[in-house]
Amino acid sequence: MLGESNIPKAVLYYDPLSAWSLADSHGYGEDELDLKIVDLARGENFSPAFLRLNPKGTVPTLIVPFENTLAADTESRYKALTDVEAIIALLDRSRSATSRTHTTSAAPAPALSPATISLSAVAKNIITLLHSGPAAPELLFYLNARNHAELQKVAPTVSTFLKGRHGALERYLAENETSPVRVSEKTKTFWLEKKHATEELLAAVQDVDKADAELSEAGKKARQEYYENTKAAWEVGLSLVLTKLSKELVGPFALGDQISVADAHLVAWLAFLVELSGGSPTDNGAVAITRLEQHIGGGFTLPKDTVPVVGQTAGSEATTPTQAAAAPVAKLAVVWDAVKERPSWKKVYGGHA
Numbered sequence: 001m002l003g004e005s006n007i008p009k010a011v012l013y014y015d016p017l018s019a020w021s022l023a024d025s026h027g028y029g030e031d032e033l034d035l036k037i038v039d040l041a042r043g044e045n046f047s048p049a050f051l052r053l054n055p056k057g058t059v060p061t062l063i064v065p066f067e068n069t070l071a072a073d074t075e076s077r078y079k080a081l082t083d084v085e086a087i088i089a090l091l092d093r094s095r096s097a098t099s100r101t102h103t104t105s106a107a108p109a110p111a112l113s114p115a116t117i118s119l120s121a122v123a124k125n126i127i128t129l130l131h132s133g134p135a136a137p138e139l140l141f142y143l144n145a146r147n148h149a150e151l152q153k154v155a156p157t158v159s160t161f162l163k164g165r166h167g168a169l170e171r172y173l174a175e176n177e178t179s180p181v182r183v184s185e186k187t188k189t190f191w192l193e194k195k196h197a198t199e200e201l202l203a204a205v206q207d208v209d210k211a212d213a214e215l216s217e218a219g220k221k222a223r224q225e226y227y228e229n230t231k232a233a234w235e236v237g238l239s240l241v242l243t244k245l246s247k248e249l250v251g252p253f254a255l256g257d258q259i260s261v262a263d264a265h266l267v268a269w270l271a272f273l274v275e276l277s278g279g280s281p282t283d284n285g286a287v288a289i290t291r292l293e294q295h296i297g298g299g300f301t302l303p304k305d306t307v308p309v310v311g312q313t314a315g316s317e318a319t320t321p322t323q324a325a326a327a328p329v330a331k332l333a334v335v336w337d338a339v340k341e342r343p344s345w346k347k348v349y350g351g352h353a
């Protein structure tokens with residue numbers, strides 16, 4: 001179990017601004033887990049030290065110590081989990097019925113794993129969908145302007161991020177030339193590829209004060225491609241993910257009456273997308289999802305259903321926590337509202353208000 005006195009604590013490397021990192025840090029605190037920040041905007045995930053832990057350079061990364069290993073070499077005394085699904089599953093398993101979430105409440109932590117095989121299959125479908133290429137939060141963060149006005153809004157944030165990352169990559173490459181301990185050729189190639197990809201994006205979001213017509217031919221082309229890629233990422237890729245996702249959701253939580261591992265993935269991801277769409281984690285479900293639909297553009301709307309909601313509707317005498325929604329609403333909005341009421345949500349997103 002994590003956090004027991006004689007066992008080293010697991011270490012979660014995360015970036016508080018990254019969608020998947022938030023899914024993992026939900027409800028955990030320093031008494032249970034060592035939390036270490038890796039600033040993606042400063043390229044810290046590409047440092048030689050971090051790449052030794054996770055050669056993919058992604059967050060979240062969970063380092064789990066093995067105390068009882070028979071192997072003498074230090075390499076095998078810890079294991080790095082780099083897959084969000086595996087990390088969430090392990091963090092959930094490590095909180096037994098007697099484990100307490102000291103950080104959010106004194107009550108035993110809920111077990112997030114679905115109890116039945118059929119619900120596990122639905123959870124798996126949802127999680128796989130959320131981690132598919134077109135759903136990648138960072139892709140939608142980089143590609144988020146379809147015209148000059150939108151570009152002027154997002155360029156400061158996106159280019160600060162990209163410049164920080166680019167500077168770090170240049171520094172790691174330069175330092176490596178004179179360092180007594182050189183990185184492998186593989187790492188060097190990885191750095192060069194990341195640097196190249198970063199430069200391509202930077203070319204599209206630079207000179208933002210200039211209107212499209214004032215740019216050089218190359219600049220115009222880079223910007224036009226960026227607009228088209230944004231449109232494809234949101235209107236084609238993301239809209240398909242959201243449509244498929246809606247079909248899997250039960251309500252009020254992703255799998256029904258009980259919060260599950262699927263909600264942890266879903267809501268962290270959705271909150272990030274709502275913020276990219278100009279909304280806030282404090283918006284109610286209907287407002288948040290409408291913003292997202294409008295931001296996707298092309299007239300995209302999610303199907304609206306009558307689904308069970310958590311809590312009472314005004315004037316109702318029912319005391320059961322679950323009852324039918326009064327008006328048809330997107331299932332995603334219902335799940336959003338259900339999860340928003342939970343203490344772990346308030347802990348993670350409360351500060352954004």
Ligand SMILES: N[C@@H](CCC(=O)N[C@@H](CS)C(=O)NCC(=O)O)C(=O)O
Pocket residue numbers: 018019020021040045057058059060082083084085131137138
């Ligand atoms: N490997 C993870 C995804 C984690 C991931 O892609 N994280 C992003 C941030 S949301 C990241 O670390 N990107 C690193 C970068 O290239 O800057 C999974 O799908 O389970």
